Amino acid sequence: MEELIGYEDGRLVVPEHPVIPFIEGDGVGPEIWRATRRVLDAAVERAFGSRRRIVWREVLAGEKAHRETGEWLPEATLRELARCRVAIKGPLATPVGGGIRSLNVAIRKAMDLYACVRPVRWIPGVPSPVRRPEAVDMVIFRENTEDLYAGVEWPAGSPEARRLIAFLRDELGVTLPEEAGIGVKPMSRFASQRLIRRAIRYCLEEGRKSVTMVHKGNIMKYTEGAFREWGYELVPEFEGRVAAEGQALPGQVVLKDRIADNMFQQVLLRPEEYEVLATPNLNGDYLSDALAAQVGGLGMAPGGNISDELAVFEATHGTAPKYAGQDKVNPSSLILSGAMLLRHLGWREAAAAVERGVAGAVAAGTVTYDLARGREGAQVVSTSAFAAAVVDHL
Numbered sequence: 001m002e003e004l005i006g007y008e009d010g011r012l013v014v015p016e017h018p019v020i021p022f023i024e025g026d027g028v029g030p031e032i033w034r035a036t037r038r039v040l041d042a043a044v045e046r047a048f049g050s051r052r053r054i055v056w057r058e059v060l061a062g063e064k065a066h067r068e069t070g071e072w073l074p075e076a077t078l079r080e081l082a083r084c085r086v087a088i089k090g091p092l093a094t095p096v097g098g099g100i101r102s103l104n105v106a107i108r109k110a111m112d113l114y115a116c117v118r119p120v121r122w123i124p125g126v127p128s129p130v131r132r133p134e135a136v137d138m139v140i141f142r143e144n145t146e147d148l149y150a151g152v153e154w155p156a157g158s159p160e161a162r163r164l165i166a167f168l169r170d171e172l173g174v175t176l177p178e179e180a181g182i183g184v185k186p187m188s189r190f191a192s193q194r195l196i197r198r199a200i201r202y203c204l205e206e207g208r209k210s211v212t213m214v215h216k217g218n219i220m221k222y223t224e225g226a227f228r229e230w231g232y233e234l235v236p237e238f239e240g241r242v243a244a245e246g247q248a249l250p251g252q253v254v255l256k257d258r259i260a261d262n263m264f265q266q267v268l269l270r271p272e273e274y275e276v277l278a279t280p281n282l283n284g285d286y287l288s289d290a291l292a293a294q295v296g297g298l299g300m301a302p303g304g305n306i307s308d309e310l311a312v313f314e315a316t317h318g319t320a321p322k323y324a325g326q327d328k329v330n331p332s333s334l335i336l337s338g339a340m341l342l343r344h345l346g347w348r349e350a351a352a353a354v355e356r357g358v359a360g361a362v363a364a365g366t367v368t369y370d371l372a373r374g375r376e377g378a379q380v381v382s383t384s385a386f387a388a389a390v391v392d393h394l
Contacts, residue, residue, distance in 0.1 A: 303337055
């Protein structure tokens with residue numbers, strides 16, 4: 001008998017044997033998913049014995065879906081993801097240029113998964129290009145539905161672009177090249193505030209000290225500048241538990257803001273001063289990848305796309321098609337995203353076991369080729385063997 005996750009009074013209601021859909025993904029997706037499933041099942045068993053287990057259910061998206069159904073993202077997949085509320089997916093391929101738009105973005109938009117959440121923390125033993133990777137311990141909340149990722153754009157020379165250029169020139173006095181491509185950058189109070197509000201709530205629940213809004217409001221005053229202002233409007237909602245920078249008392253969460261280009265310098269030079277980041281879509285995309293590089297790269301970066309009721313956790317890297325089927329690549333991104341999934345369910349003991357397992361395997365030097373670079377004495381192992389080492393260290 002299937003047991004579906006429910007939602008009551010603003011919280012998930014998780015049964016002992018929840019049905020959780022998975023999408024294998026394209027390229028290296030199937031092999032990193034097999035490794036991840038092995039680790040997650042072992043962690044749940046270690047933490048809870050036979051009392052709890054996940055009932056995995058495959059749903060289709062990407063190349064496999066196209067081969068079997070003729071669709072890249074079947075409606076049946078979206079319905080099942082929504083019905084089951086929590087899911088996990090491998091990387092999905094998207095052609096560059098023409099063709100289908102990003103399937104990752106399509107899933108986020110179709111399910112209104114408005115917060116892309118990316119924890120960034122160094123695991124000892126992982127190669128890093130910076131001197132103090134241990135100082136990086138941040139969680140990024142990136143707005144997922146607006147900004148330039150809304151996909152409101154027209155190609156150069158198209159009738160639509162020319163009409164919009166003519167309107168801007170004739171009605172608003174804006175001069176643009178006649179053959180320019182045009183994109184629109186929408187940002188609203190509603191979407192900005194629900195993202196920043198979620199970041200603040202996370203900060204309070206997890207005992208963190210500050211939330212930093214990252215924006216380019218000095219130039220884009222009515223979009224990213226408004227993101228900043230709308231964030232500060234939220235302070236009274238938290239009834240004395242949150243205060244703006246410079247006004248905070250001991251014990252209050254500090255809400256502050258930084259200009260995006262300066263923030264790239266800050267996370268390199270003073271990372272210990274930042275804990276939770278709230279960003280518009282494009283800034284968050286750049287910043288989350290840059291921070292991941294400081295702690296070992298996207299192969300070690302977990303992530304999830306979350307709304308109030310739904311969540312899809314995913315590998316944050318691409319499909320790496322040249323390595324597909326070689327049982328070679330590092331599965332840590334998806335494994336650690338699985339730990340996020342377990343914590344989202346409230347199964348914190350199992351999540352902690354996964355994180356111990358990855359840390360233990362890395363510390364022992366039993367790692368995939370990317371983690372062995374520049375490290376003496378490391379034993380290079382396959383994707384599946386790394387998963388086995390993680391299980392040994394749960």
